[in-house]
Amino acid sequence: MLLSAPKQGTLADIASHRLVHSIVTGELVQGQKLNEAELAERFGMGRGPLREALRHMEGMRLVKRVPNAGTRVVILDQKTMSDLYAVREALEGMACRIAATQMTDEEIAHLSTLLDNHEKQIEEQGGKLYAQSEGDLDFHYQIVRGSRNEMLMDLLGSEQYQLLRMCRYRTSRNAQRTRPALSQHRQIVEALAQRDGELAEMLMRRHIQGAWRSIREMIDKEEAV
Amino acid sequence: MLLSAPKQGTLADIASHRLVHSIVTGELVQGQKLNEAELAERFGMGRGPLREALRHMEGMRLVKRVPNAGTRVVILDQKTMSDLYAVREALEGMACRIAATQMTDEEIAHLSTLLDNHEKQIEEQGGKLYAQSEGDLDFHYQIVRGSRNEMLMDLLGSEQYQLLRMCRYRTSRNAQRTRPALSQHRQIVEALAQRDGELAEMLMRRHIQGAWRSIREMIDKEEAV
């Protein structure tokens, strides 16, 4: 799993993982100020490791830090989300294009079975929206891994991934477009199987554009209320 | 300038900037182990701020850190560079596409004059290869800013920018393809002026592909010796 948090290692790493979790799930509210002493005590560690974790999270763009004024949880407004999806479209599109030439037949077949499972989950009337969402992320990350591009894996895996989960958590209530999404996923796998990178890239980009459109409409409707 | 390093702020920030400079210019050799105590003394600070800087650099992908085993300067081998250019192609292509719809006429005109200056510099037989290189980065970053996408600006500006500079520093001896590059830049500006995002994206992607091909050939030739 991507969120596998090795509860071992330095305290700073542990603090990072706990902070990520708290921020993604909304336990730490957007814009909230993070008090170093308080968090350090809650995590049972000194302020040193915590500050290092904060610096790391700054790199992940999950918090915003101002010298001598503390660090705050990032605010995911519509503009930020829009920017995020544009970047995703570019990066995952590229990943898809490369993956079409780099993935093994076995890996592509595995993607197919992954989608089969996903479909079953949907038919079983998954109240487990969360699992579906994670499964979707899994699909996307498998393709990114297929690109064999370390930098893409880092960017989409470690960093944007968290922002995306945060975004989903905030908008997970409905967003029932799993059906069309699944269909698009199948198209993408087919393009990969045919080793058509250009087509795979285009399909992935459209897929992400569609996801963003869906989310944005939901946000707009929500704000109208 | 992008490399403007405010020599004020927290010691950790100062350390970051000095480390970036040392790594990009090669003063700190690739793969070299970074001793915390030694660096802290050289910078005239304690190990605390230095460790925070190191964590920050880890986020920038300029160093690699292993728990209980220290941090080392990243190694820019051909695979890493290739990955970097693929990511650049995706991100700058997207930036270009968006910029075509977002930049003001004034900004586009400014790009044109920027290229005029660049051309003059070339004709004046610039021994100042460095200035040209920085000018080129300036051109690219102006377009990224034109996209109005904060995340793109961050990714391409603060982070990849440094890796790219490091890459260029290593391969700056010849790489005399300023002429075709300038011509391609002009084409891109024209596409932007016509508000043709799709074309602008394609031209930018080809431009970056060409730059990478040129660099790779040079590396291959170098290694053959």
Added chain:
DNA sequence: TTCCTCTGAATTGTCGACAATCGGAGAAGG
């Protein structure tokens, strides 16, 4: 000679205390 084990020195990880800085409550003046 080669390999293993066992130190112990060097380096990283962590903590608590102190200094510097910022934000806000409350007093002084208009």
Added chain:
DNA sequence: CCTTCTCCGATTGTCGACAATTCAGAGGAA
């Protein structure tokens, strides 16, 4: 009543010392 200044509490930034871990080399056995 509002504005501005001053001081104080709270929070961040920094340092030095200590604990935990790793790595290299000395020494010994096969």
